[in-house]
Amino acid sequence: MKEKESKNITETPFGYTLSLISGKWKMIILYLLSEHEVIRYNELQRKIGGITYKMLSSQLKELESDELINRKEYPMIPPKVEYSLTNRGKSLIPILDGMCRWGSKERPELLCIV
Template identity: 45%
Template sequence: MQEFRPTPVEHTRESATEGLESALKMIEGRWKLAILFHLFGGQVLRFSELERAIPDISQKMLIQQLRQMETDGIVARTVYPEVPPKVEYALTDWGQSLCPALDALLSWAGNKPE
């Protein structure tokens, strides 16, 4: 896997707002962050492993969230031609690059003044 290196971009207030709204839409949803945290660090998990790791999610919702993340380029899906089919999910390099941003957001949220 190649390491993802973001290209610095100059933003206006408007383009920054638009860019952040677009980014937040990609990770919004009740289960996407849970899926991301299970796949961070190069984890490759089968569908059934993700299902067990997130016990409150329905199969339908897990499929829906994974498909959206795959369409957005965050998750890669690999299907092996076996019977029964073996399907694995992993973060793309771009998806993995979310980790530091989410860590920073988590630290920010943890330092909320009282």
């Protein structure tokens, strides 16, 4: 059976997966959420370091839109917002863990702990 040819890499399963996690911050956000399960916005920003408020907000909105993370807002002043992985987001963690294992082999002095 001949497989359907794609016009370019973006029209493949690999391209689709990459579109969900591409960019400088998305994989870092997902990895931190896998380590901490539930994390508040300010704590997430502190742990990432070097990310602007606007960029973090944008990346979180995209991840939420792609159903990779949950956003839970509590009605209080100041607002309390927590983020966690969805089951769909959790299904990407083995890929990130594989990347961490590869990095550990290449640079054994580094740890995969965030």
